[in-house]
Amino acid sequence: MPPVPSLTPIAHIGPMTSVPRVMLTVLCALVPALIVYVWYFGWGIVINLLIAVAAALAAEATTLIMRHRELRPALTDGSAIVTAALLAFALPPLLPWWLPALAAGIAIVLGKQLYGGVGANLFNPAMVGYVVVLISFPVEMIQWLPPRGSDLPGADIGFVAHLAYAFTANLPDDQAIDAVTQATPLDLTKLGLANMQTLAEIQTGPLFDRLGGRGWLWTNAWIALGGLYLLYRGIIRWHIPVAVLLGLLIPAFALYLVDASRFPSPAFHLFAGAALLGAFFIATDPVTAATTNRGRLIYGAGIGVLTYAIRTWGGYPEGLAFAVLLMNTSVPIIDRYTQPRIYGHE
């Protein structure tokens, strides 16, 4: 249909941006971190990413057909791909193929489409998918590969080995999965502390670096740079990342001062787990975050504090996903009580 002059008063100006462009920018911001991740932990994340993207799009298309909705707008908005990308960063690198597929499918179907599609969901879809597989498949979900440079077996398994494990559940040369995988630094720390070891004893192992886990430090540094790029491009606002990080680091610093042998340093909390990915890429999902600026500060601080609490006193080594989901439930009430003062109102 050719364009016709409009007769209703609207702003006659091209839009400044679009949802697909926002999503594309988010994906671009993750690319440097992805490259660093591959350097340290191998090709697994790429395989998981491709499987998750395919599964997310397939799940989205299927539910859209079942809901009698148009396919194109939802499939092209890029939000399913972002969900899949966040899952790929959250999941361990060495996994059977069905696990990222399942996580992505659950994220899209349970986390998004059942609420009415993009914009209508209450919970962060990637975190819904992640938490469901974390609880359902705890064994697979704690097997991480050791980073390059740690001199452990499995630190340099190649693309073929990754592919073989993903689709045959076996490693080449009859390597046992337990022989190549390791726990994460957060995991080891939690276990060690539970066994009455001091942090100094725990964190001397080959998986640790001075500030966080080996490999994790640089991956997370590049995630943070990607986040700063999103800030610079105006895709996200500073409120949520700053609040998440302060909510995590302030209690971390306080307790570190109290007893440095039992409570890991703020730097460790910052660089060892998903804090930076969460602060810049997960908690900032606009659909499920608070939408007022004051609300964003409360929401972010809640995620930071809950993450610290779960990491320190909870049953799981990493608490970010749970913290995000918990704070998602409070968003309506936060928004309601943090409405800015309207011009001219008391």
Next chain:
Amino acid sequence: MAELNPVRPFTGGLRLPPNKNLSTTMPITTLARPQRLCIPLAQHAGPPARRAVSIGASVGRGDPIGATGEHGSVAVHASHSGRIVALQRRPILAGNGLFDADCVILETDGVDAPVARTDQHWPDTLAARLAAIAAAGIAGLGGAAFPTHIKLGAHARYRTLILNGAECEPYISCDDMLMRTHPDSIIAGALIMLDLSQATQCLIAIERDKALALEKMQYAAAVRADPRIVIVPLPTIYPAGGERQLVESLLAEEVPRGRHPTDIGVICQNIGTAHALARFVSDGEPLLSRIVTVTGLGLRTPQNVEAPIGAPISALLDHCGGLVDPRSQLIVGGNMMGHPLPNADYPVTKATNCIVALPLAEAVKSEPERPCIRCGDCADACPARLLPQELLRAARSDRSELLTGLGLEDCIECGCCDVVCPSHIALTASFRAAKPGLRQQILHQQLATAAAQRHDRRQARLQRSAAEADARQQALQQALAADSATRRTVIDAAVARARKQRNDPNALT
């Protein structure tokens, strides 16, 4: 002359492509006399002027065509000499958008004798001067055509006069060009307005990107050396020129909800209005023409045109070289808050500050609307500090309490939220559409509350009178029981009453 600089900017707003250079490279030109003029008797939503001519009458340039009648109406004049050939009721596009108005059709004859000068046009008392301003047809030239005399008379003693030369809306440059060419007249108008409004200061707000206009105005103000007049450069952020934003930027205070600047002793006038007023006071010439920015990439030679009120917009387009493509989007006003024009067969009114002709491909980039992702970009851009993303949900679910709480009535319809929305949702249009419904609902609620109150009061009244009757009865019984003499008197009185009633059927008791 002091300079207030920098000012505290208002919240929200956007830096938009100004597109002003299109029309500022050429000097202001004058439209050749059109064959026919269509002069509406009402140029804003208020009461129309009383028609003062009939078909066949000959009028000279500057003769009144519509006289001030009811309170609020502004006179209209023949902008060219000629003969009245028809009276029509037809849609016009003025102050408050499209509406039907009675129009006088004038066939011009080209005589155009200068307006006769009298010495009585500017009387001595305030009331007479305000009446003279109305009779001179002077109305707000910023685009709303609000009657100037009403604003000037709305408050006995204003604190501040704000002269609005911000011109924040893209494309429009008529105020810029006027400030470049007639700064002295604008300052003279400001002094007259200061005098009429009793304001103690006059802040002239001009966006910083109008460097030449700023310079000329500063020079003109310096020549006058009146300490009450201050030129204030504003940041170039749309909508810096909105009345409420001006009050916030210049005075660091806010106009309370549902009120106007006049309610807090602030009067906002457009610089074009000041110029028109100065011209009237010095020469006695009523408002016969205005400067119209005729611009846009759909036009061959965009420029500012001095056009008589009532000139057909098609004549202005022809004057500017015509449309590149006949199928263009025509807008009266700027591209943000302007109103689309169905065709070029509309007259120039006092409110017509700008005509934009946009190539269709540029004007209606109809990208598909997507669901809101609650990114909040709209809230950051909103100068009223609303949450458009939440308002949209409330508007779509038609929840009046929520709409009131979220400030639907406080939306100034500036369109900033539409521009930044990554989902391309027509937010402003939804809010505009929801406003009448909300007002209706509020009215119904008020009526219902009033009815409930009436019912409660009546109920209370009935209860009270019943209780009083009970009390009287009780007192009477007690009195009767007390002694027989009283009983006798009471019975006699009752018997007499009954007898009287029987004898006189008209008696009420």
